[in-house]
Amino acid sequence: MTHPFSRINPVAKLGAALLLAACLVLTVDWVSAGTALLLELAAFPFLGIRARRFWLRTLPVWVAAPLTGITILLYGRPSGTIYWEWFAVRISDGSLELALATMLRVVAIGLPAVVLFITVDATDLADGLAQVWRLPSRFVLGALAAFRLVGLFANDWRYLELARRARGVGDAGRIRRIPGQVFALLVLAIRRGSKLAVAMEARGFGGPIPRTWARESRFEMGEWATLIAGLMVGMIAIAAAVGTGHWNFIVG
Amino acid sequence: MTNVPGPSSGSPVRPARVRAAGWGWRHAPRTRWALRGLDFEIDPGERVLLLGASGSGKSTVLQALAGVLGGSEEGESAGELLIDQRPASDSQGRVGLVLQDPDSQVILERVGDDVAFGCENLGVPREEIWPRVRHALAEVGLDVALDRSTAQLSGGQKQRLALAGVLAMRPGLLLLDEPTANLDPAGVAEVRDAVARVLESTGATLVVVEHRVDVWLPLVDRVIVLSPDGALLADGAPEDVLQSRGEELAELGVWVPGHPHAVAPRVSAPGTRVLGTRDLTVGRSVAFAANGFERRMPDLGFLEGTSTAITGPNGSGKSTLGLTLAGLLPPIAGTASARGTLRDGASEHPIDWRSRELLTRIGTVFQEPEHQFLRSTVREELAVGPRALKLSSAEIAARIDELLQRLRLDALADANPFTLSGGEKRRLSVATILATRPRVLVLDEPTFGQDSRTWAELLGLLGELVDEGKAIIAMTHDRRFVDTFADREVRL
Amino acid sequence: MTSTTKSEPTIATARRSIRWRVVDIVVASVIAVASSVVFFAWNIAHDGVSSLLKPLLPGLQAADGGMWLFAGVLVALVVRKPGAALYGEFVAAAISALLGGQYGATVLLSGLVQGLGAELVFLLFFYSSWRVWVAILAGIGAGIAKAAFELVVWYPGADTLFMTVYVAASIVSGAVIAGFLSWLAVRGLAKTGALDRFASGREYSAHV
Numbered sequence: 025m026t027h028p029f030s031r032i033n034p035v036a037k038l039g040a041a042l043l044l045a046a047c048l049v050l051t052v053d054w055v056s057a058g059t060a061l062l063l064e065l066a067a068f069p070f071l072g073i074r075a076r077r078f079w080l081r082t083l084p085v086w087v088a089a090p091l092t093g094i095t096i097l098l099y100g101r102p103s104g105t106i107y108w109e110w111f112a113v114r115i116s117d118g119s120l121e122l123a124l125a126t127m128l129r130v131v132a133i134g135l136p137a138v139v140l141f142i143t144v145d146a147t148d149l150a151d152g153l154a155q156v157w158r159l160p161s162r163f164v165l166g167a168l169a170a171f172r173l174v175g176l177f178a179n180d181w182r183y184l185e186l187a188r189r190a191r192g193v194g195d196a197g198r199i200r201r202i203p204g205q206v207f208a209l210l211v212l213a214i215r216r217g218s219k220l221a222v223a224m225e226a227r228g229f230g231g232p233i234p235r236t237w238a239r240e241s242r243f244e245m246g247e248w249a250t251l252i253a254g255l256m257v258g259m260i261a262i263a264a265a266v267g268t269g270h271w272n273f274i275v276g
Numbered sequence: 277m278t279n280v281p282g283p284s285s286g287s288p289v290r291p292a293r294v295r296a297a298g299w300g301w302r303h304a305p306r307t308r309w310a311l312r313g314l315d316f317e318i319d320p321g322e323r324v325l326l327l328g329a330s331g332s333g334k335s336t337v338l339q340a341l342a343g344v345l346g347g348s349e350e351g352e353s354a355g356e357l358l359i360d361q362r363p364a365s366d367s368q369g370r371v372g373l374v375l376q377d378p379d380s381q382v383i384l385e386r387v388g389d390d391v392a393f394g395c396e397n398l399g400v401p402r403e404e405i406w407p408r409v410r411h412a413l414a415e416v417g418l419d420v421a422l423d424r425s426t427a428q429l430s431g432g433q434k435q436r437l438a439l440a441g442v443l444a445m446r447p448g449l450l451l452l453d454e455p456t457a458n459l460d461p462a463g464v465a466e467v468r469d470a471v472a473r474v475l476e477s478t479g480a481t482l483v484v485v486e487h488r489v490d491v492w493l494p495l496v497d498r499v500i501v502l503s504p505d506g507a508l509l510a511d512g513a514p515e516d517v518l519q520s521r522g523e524e525l526a527e528l529g530v531w532v533p534g535h536p537h538a539v540a541p542r543v544s545a546p547g548t549r550v551l552g553t554r555d556l557t558v559g560r561s562v563a564f565a566a567n568g569f570e571r572r573m574p575d576l577g578f579l580e581g582t583s584t585a586i587t588g589p590n591g592s593g594k595s596t597l598g599l600t601l602a603g604l605l606p607p608i609a610g611t612a613s614a615r616g617t618l619r620d621g622a623s624e625h626p627i628d629w630r631s632r633e634l635l636t637r638i639g640t641v642f643q644e645p646e647h648q649f650l651r652s653t654v655r656e657e658l659a660v661g662p663r664a665l666k667l668s669s670a671e672i673a674a675r676i677d678e679l680l681q682r683l684r685l686d687a688l689a690d691a692n693p694f695t696l697s698g699g700e701k702r703r704l705s706v707a708t709i710l711a712t713r714p715r716v717l718v719l720d721e722p723t724f725g726q727d728s729r730t731w732a733e734l735l736g737l738l739g740e741l742v743d744e745g746k747a748i749i750a751m752t753h754d755r756r757f758v759d760t761f762a763d764r765e766v767r768l
Numbered sequence: 769m770t771s772t773t774k775s776e777p778t779i780a781t782a783r784r785s786i787r788w789r790v791v792d793i794v795v796a797s798v799i800a801v802a803s804s805v806v807f808f809a810w811n812i813a814h815d816g817v818s819s820l821l822k823p824l825l826p827g828l829q830a831a832d833g834g835m836w837l838f839a840g841v842l843v844a845l846v847v848r849k850p851g852a853a854l855y856g857e858f859v860a861a862a863i864s865a866l867l868g869g870q871y872g873a874t875v876l877l878s879g880l881v882q883g884l885g886a887e888l889v890f891l892l893f894f895y896s897s898w899r900v901w902v903a904i905l906a907g908i909g910a911g912i913a914k915a916a917f918e919l920v921v922w923y924p925g926a927d928t929l930f931m932t933v934y935v936a937a938s939i940v941s942g943a944v945i946a947g948f949l950s951w952l953a954v955r956g957l958a959k960t961g962a963l964d965r966f967a968s969g970r971e972y973s974a975h976v
Contacts, residue, residue, distance in 0.1 A: 137872030217798030
């Protein structure tokens with residue numbers, strides 16, 4: 025059983041996440057970020073994502089948010105009472121408020137961006153990008169074909185690590201070996217890519233004939249609803265901030 | 277298969293005619309012509325086996341016929357190469373090409389999409405694509421769901437998938453570039469039988485490049501041989517060419533039936549036990565490679581001066597066992613332990629050794645030589661191990677010179693390891709291991725992709741090592757290797 | 769369908785064509801994919817403690833940002849086509865989002881912006897110079913774009929000093945890691961023969 029939301033065209037999910045982010049980026053205040061976050065948390069249960077998966081995938085956002093908040097607490101624009109000052113660090117009323125706003129904002133922008141992408145399948149996304157958004161098909165399909173090689177590269181990377189141990193140079197630090205391994209991975213990747221290009225060209229890819237699509241990428245009611253929902257959350261958040269006088273435009 | 281191909285999907289294939297007249301090709305960065313003055317004609321429906329030494333330009337011929345050699349930016353052509361009456365470079369859809377490496381020619385994530393890819397590129401209307409896809413899959417005998425992930429297919433299945441993708445385009449000329457070189461014996465048979473079926477039903481013209489002649493002899497009715505410098509050496513009926521040119525072909529690295537390469541008999545006597553396993557379960561974690569797995573292994577012991585072949589189908593855990601024995605992967609359960617001369621003061625379990633301690637004890641030759649290259653010249657590459665052992669520079673130089681000579685790499689001492697040919701890369705990867713004189717050698721598919729000449733060379737070399745008292749453990753699919761070389765076979 | 773590029777014959781007289789060949793597209797994509805695998809490996813190798821201490825820095829946390837920028841410059845130096853830096857960086861970002869990168873869809877935007885930063889530099893040189901200092905400038909362009917984007921999206925509340933240090937650190941990191949190291953990598957790659965189908969590879973490889 026697939027959840028209806030997982031069948032929504034990925035470009036609509038992507039569009040919704042980007043529209044929402046575009047609204048929230050404009051201001052730094054705890055009202056807009058908090059409002060958006062509440063609406064998002066209310067909506068997520070209806071997207072058919074299992075709790076375990078949700079927390080696992082969004083964990084980095086929950087970690088990043090307080091850390092970004094701390095940075096702003098220490099280095100945010102100061103105003104009001106200054107509580108502590110040392111070298112470049114200044115903790116003040118202003119930076120406290122900004123830190124809270126920043127924390128909520130990171131979560132409010134980050135969560136939907138991650139959650140909406142959880143159910144995205146690369147093939148469906150490529151179909152949508154090329155057919156709905158009309159991005160050049162040669163590039164979209166080239167990227168899609170290359171994406172399939174991720175598993176092979178991950179495997180290559182493992183073997184490169186094992187091979188370094190086998191060659192007697194595995195005792196040095198892991199970080200120090202990275203440049204060499206990156207280089208070897210690139211050689212292998214480019215070799216594979218060149219072969220893949222031959223295989224694709226041999227099947228008429230990039231030729232003069234206008235391409236057809238075996239499967240149509242649809243953009244219908246559900247897709248429009250998804251887009252509008254994303255935009256609505258952003259607009260409501262902005263309205264709340266403006267209405268309560270908390271709107272704080274990022275520039276100036 | 278529930279979908280029996282209907283009459284609409286069986287539109288006839290028109291076999292193609294091929295004509296080369298004084299044709300040649302020079303790759304852009306080079307001054308030497310890869311191929312020169314080729315003249316031949318292939319009639320519609322003919323089935324040709326194209327032979328020649330590595331580097332004689334066989335693959336270049338196939339890529340030119342498929343129209344994918346690239347334009348003037350990438351090289352210069354001479355003469356004419358025609359499919360039917362049109363230049364090969366604009367014969368899209370008339371020609372289908374299947375390549376050697378299964379992993380590099382799967383294009384899309386889902387089986388159905390992958391087969392449909394060529395049709396889409398040729399502008400075939402949507403309604404017609406899916407019947408063609410089902411028909412092609414049925415023809416190659418690939419009975420899997422259309423939305424099955426292509427990553428989950430075996431090597432033989434991937435090659436049949438590639439064949440189906442080509443068939444769905446309805447080509448009149450089928451080109452196969454060593455399509456079975458990377459497969460296990462079961463995969464080879466799968467692919468060969470699928471090709472036979474396809475030729476039976478379409479009557480398409482066939483050109484196949486392959487070192488292993490015996491695989492394709494039953495299918496072909498003509499053999500063309502290219503000389504090492506890219507000219508035409510022989511052309512005729514298979515029996516005639518193989519009879520009159522057998523010796524010469526074997527010399528070029530072609531596996532000619534009845535012309536086995538001599539491998540010197542071995543003189544070693546088994547020594548003491550140096551490595552053994554107990555209740556061993558090998559596997560890899562799920563974390564990085566997508567699919568983790570575990571396999572229980574039989575208890576094994578390895579003696580000095582013996583060679584062991586470990587065989588078994590794909591997925592039986594051969595490679596993982598090898599990496600575990602070599603002290604590179606930790607066992608999931610049970611132990612792999614070193615004894616006596618091999619242990620030599622180090623801890624009992626190879627996985628606990630430091631990287632440097634491995635060097636003089638167990639050497640591993642990976643299936644893909646490029647995974648273990650670290651430096652930009654062959655000489656530097658050979659110095660890596662001895663330097664890690666902190667040997668004197670005189671000693672290092674002496675060892676390198678000896679290895680360069682012994683493995684016929686001396687002319688390549690300053691070449692970049694990545695630019696070597698397949699056979700040379702294999703020799704170098706063995707040489708890098710020998711430079712630190714380990715007592716045990718673990719080799720993963722050492723004969724993969726080797727032609728008959730480099731194969732015999734490698735066996736000769738490994739034989740000498742066993743005679744010197746080393747224990748050799750090889751994971752392999754290669755029947756010939758097992759029969760000629762192994763003192764013992766362990767089937768997983 | 770309009771998405772397929774017309775097959776205008778490439779200007780035969782020009783030594784190099786501006787039109788992307790299939791091998792350009794696929795190898796550019798593959799480099800981008802390999803780069804996102806590297807980001808992942810980098811994240812794993814990264815010490816967990818240092819990532820907890822990083823927020824305490826006054827803007828210097830941008831110093832390893834070049835790691836996320838090399839895909840664009842590297843792709844441009846290899847395929848030498850208009851749009852290569854933009855495409856390479858964007859695909860690398862998209863792949864890391866698909867693999868479950870931590871910032872999801874917003875990574876697409878940062879990829880786009882960073883790619884543009886490098887692309888503009890190559891454009892300023894009319895896509896005809898691929899020397900080391902152009903590569904370094906492109907790395908700087910990407911670094912500035914990255915810093916600007918992140919300050920707006922993640923750190924808009926920061927004070928001037930933090931922002932200045934952040935931009936400076938991004939520039940240095942972009943110049944060294946994305947610019948200079950990418951250039952070195954391409955030179956090394958050319959010597960392995962892997963780039964024989966590219967003008968960038970033929971410049972260095974031996975003529976046989």
